Amino acid sequence: LCMMEKFEPVLTPEELRSKLPDWPYFIVDLQLWDKHTQKEKGKVCLQINQCYGLLRDYFTGSELAVTWAGEEFRKMFHGPLDRITVYDGPTAEFLKEKKIDEVVLLDPWADEVLSEKDFDVKAFIIGGIVDTGGEKKLTPKIGEELEKAGIKVRRRKIVLKGDILGVPDRINRILGIILKMMVEGKSMDEAVYEMQ
Numbered sequence: 001l002c003m004m005e006k007f008e009p010v011l012t013p014e015e016l017r018s019k020l021p022d023w024p025y026f027i028v029d030l031q032l033w034d035k036h037t038q039k040e041k042g043k044v045c046l047q048i049n050q051c052y053g054l055l056r057d058y059f060t061g062s063e064l065a066v067t068w069a070g071e072e073f074r075k076m077f078h079g080p081l082d083r084i085t086v087y088d089g090p091t092a093e094f095l096k097e098k099k100i101d102e103v104v105l106l107d108p109w110a111d112e113v114l115s116e117k118d119f120d121v122k123a124f125i126i127g128g129i130v131d132t133g134g135e136k137k138l139t140p141k142i143g144e145e146l147e148k149a150g151i152k153v154r155r156r157k158i159v160l161k162g163d164i165l166g167v168p169d170r171i172n173r174i175l176g177i178i179l180k181m182m183v184e185g186k187s188m189d190e191a192v193y194e195m196q
């Protein structure tokens with residue numbers, strides 16, 4: 001018992017972040033959750049759990065935020081809900097609470113390619129979307145929602161040798177590519193190859 005009393009209580013993601021440098025948030029936006037089948041929802045959850053694993057390798061894991069996270073997500077997510085930032089409301093509200101007014105939205109339909117000039121933002125948004133084939137134009141909707149709420153959105157795509165073909169579109173792979181570029185200083189092509 002004496003030994004146990006010496007252990008620090010587990011910090012909430014909020015407390016942990018307040019002790020750490022100003023790392024950006026990596027937000028998975030679940031506003032299109034209800035458009036998914038149960039099987040797809042399961043895949044979204046798994047990919048978010050894999051995002052947590054990746055972020056824990058580089059940072060702490062608390063930088064991972066999931067917005068529009070309803071009851072069903074909480075039930076279906078097998079990862080550590082208490083180690084990530086889970087927010088029930090809209091992404092724009094979360095950003096306003098954190099006093100973040102500009103973000104990078106990872107969007108395969110964007111005109112501009114992500115570059116290191118974009119690594120100064122305080123939040124990166126990835127669509128919590130699973131759609132095999134990926135031909136539906138869904139991610140731009142997330143950008144429109146944010147802009148309507150007054151958030152400045154830099155829409156950026158990830159390409160391999162100039163093309164989005166060959167870029168894995170799983171949520172965790174996209175996060176992995178950003179982290180390899182941002183933290184390890186790899187080029188986009190190198191990062192994409194390593195995450196394929």
Ligand code: SAM
Pocket residue numbers: 105106107108109125126127128129130131133134135136137138139140156157158159164167168169170171174
């Ligand atoms: N058809 C969907 C769409 O309209 O975007 C594909 C969604 S993809 C499976 C899931 C998320 O990964 C997207 O919302 C986006 O944030 C990110 N993503 C996938 N491929 C990307 C790429 N080449 N560049 C930037 N972001 C990408």
